[in-house]
Amino acid sequence: MMDRLKHSLIGRLLADPMAVFAMAIIVGLVIVAVFADVISPHDHTAMNLADRFAPPSSTYWLGTDNLGRDTFSRLAQGSRIALYVALVAVSISGLIGLTLGMIAGFGPRWLDNVLLFVFDTLRAYPTIILALALAALLPRGLSTVIIVVVITSFSEYGRVVRTQTLSLKNAEFILAERAMGASAARIVFHHVLPNVLGPFFILAAMNLPVVITIEAGMSFLGIGVPPGTPSWGATLKDGFDYIRNTPWIIIAGGLPLILVTLGFTFLGEALRDQLDPKLRKSR
């Protein structure tokens, strides 16, 4: 049993200090997000103008913002927004990319060309310009942020999955399956899909912090969540606006972004090390 665990993916990740560090951060984030209401010492919406710009203290662990709201409580609530946007946006864009990537790789040539054109066009479009354009057309809110992320990132998954599918399409075991009369659906779901999931999950793990920073960036620019919503980007924006009055807001607002980016990036790299046979051999 122990031997099996040791050789499983989880076991191999637990043996990697970088992966353990990454997982500790991510588990911490999840705990903070789930128990945000419990661990927040103050109501994150409560204004107390008499205490605005307060430095960190035993009452306000990370100080207060321009409206006297507790920064720690707002960041704790903000972790929910960050995780929600990241998981929903990556899931939707991943699903679309996975589906279209396999269709492009396994389908007819003309369809591959059309989808490739779509992928390349969307990837060439700068995220922030698209975000600004969509923000002008759609109502402000998390759904707009998610739409921006999905539109700009599903092509990345599609590209990777297509390449993997193309390389598998003419593999000997696939040809053998075909020769034995296996249907296209069976080949795709039983042979292609399991083989593309590894790179897909690595990419998804690497994309989670990107999505979180896109949300924060949009909120920082004022085109993300509405004012008052405790997003990390909104906290950064408040910190920037009042950086001359107090540096604590921007420092506190930046910390979770740095930690989460490190956590997901390290996890993605650890996954890549474990799932890529070439890298495993070279270790």
Place this chain on the structure above:
Amino acid sequence: MNDLKTTSIFPSLTRRQLFAGTAALSAATMFPIAAWADGSRLNVRAYLEPDDYDPLDASGFLEELLYGCIYRKLIQYVPGEEWDWQLDLAETIEQTSPTTIAFTLKEGQMWSDGFGEITAEDVKFSMDRHMVEENNSRIKPDLGTFTHVEVTGRLSGIIHMERPFAPIWTIALPYLAGTVICKEAVEAAGGKITTAIPPAVSGPYRVVEHRLGERWVLERNPDFSGEAADFERVDLIVVVDDSAAEIAKEAGDVDFTSIGAGSVQRLRDNPPADATMTLHPALFYHWVGLNVQNPKFEDIRVRQAIMHAIDVPSIMQAAFFDVAEPSTGIIAPGLIGHRPEGLIPPQADFARARELLDEAGIDRLEINIDVLNNVTHTTAAQVMQAMMAQAGIDLNINVHESGSFWSLGVASDGDRWKDLELTIKRFSMTPDPYYATAWFVSDQIGDWNWEQFSNEEFDRLHDEALSETDPERRDEMYRRMQDLMEESGGYRFLTHGVTANLFADSIAPATRPDGQPLVQFFRRA
């Protein structure tokens, strides 16, 4: 080796030549530093980008900032603490009857780029074009009852008005609508200035470059007929954010900037080295506007409930850092028509708001507010959101960039203007109450009157007040107009704000009494 020798980029460079070349290069690179160090360059922050060079498109003070540098008028504001005007292009100018003003231009005032002398024909062309319907002048209301300019000689003319127009000396002539442009150059350009560089200027500076979204680069106008400008080059640098502008000032990237209210106390406590902060009572007016035509607000009790649920002192504390005072209307203290107090006190009355909603049969009200993406108005909206919840009103905040925001209430930009609910806005102002009320008459619905406030008495009073020459009677009329605005439930007046300026001690800025810079009069200290 031989090959190397022949292909060297310094085939016959001696050590002495190398030293000489290095010295020359050093001298050349030091030149811009020397030019900067002797103070011949001035960098002024603009908080938004002026629209363009054509007064037809002008909308406010940002255009005036640019026009003041490159164009001239018959008369101009005098920098200082008191509102007054001085002669500019005019040698003489006088009111010859209640509806006529005669002027004579100074001899030998020249246009740039070989367009010759500034004549009365230029004055006529510049002012008359605002009255042509097809030109869609956005500042036509500034001209009030003006009808036309009659040219009586090469350098003389008469300004005609349909009826007496009291603000002609305080708004029409010394501000945007009084800007004189070159008839010959503009007609050659097709009747409108749409070029990247204006075809002809007359002010102390001329435009050499416009980097869209970044800056206007001006340099001393060699054809300027007045006293030469003190700076060889002026950059009007667009910095939208107050914090960024303050950082730019500290970094030495701008010499003059307005700063946010949030910085005032900090700079009082820790005065910056080599810089000065000044505070001026502003004429701007910030207010929360409510679209009275929106079916959601058909019942006046709902509108009144919203107004009672807005706590102005809290907004002053949070968004204006207690530097500014609550206002009583759209006309600032010291001007004709200022009200000592409004109909609804600045403090919120949540119980009264709740009572009004109950009377209107509303348990919970969900409303939307649109605000510009600036820290003052987004903070004010957040304070409102928190406070209004106490009265059972859920406020959703929509933030917009400048371009998107300023088209919200404009009928020609789509149908959004009909569905507007609440907005927070700030309008610039000149020292005459006419300029404040002009934007709220019925004709302005779908343009500047986003509250879609329409009141016959208001329109009539506005029309009569502009011709009223008795200051006391005029004062009464403007007070009554603000009462009508407030009674409609469409307006919650916030503040006139303050203008806080921060500038390098190496310059001597010139400002209007409300603190707005008159860059054409800036000098080296």
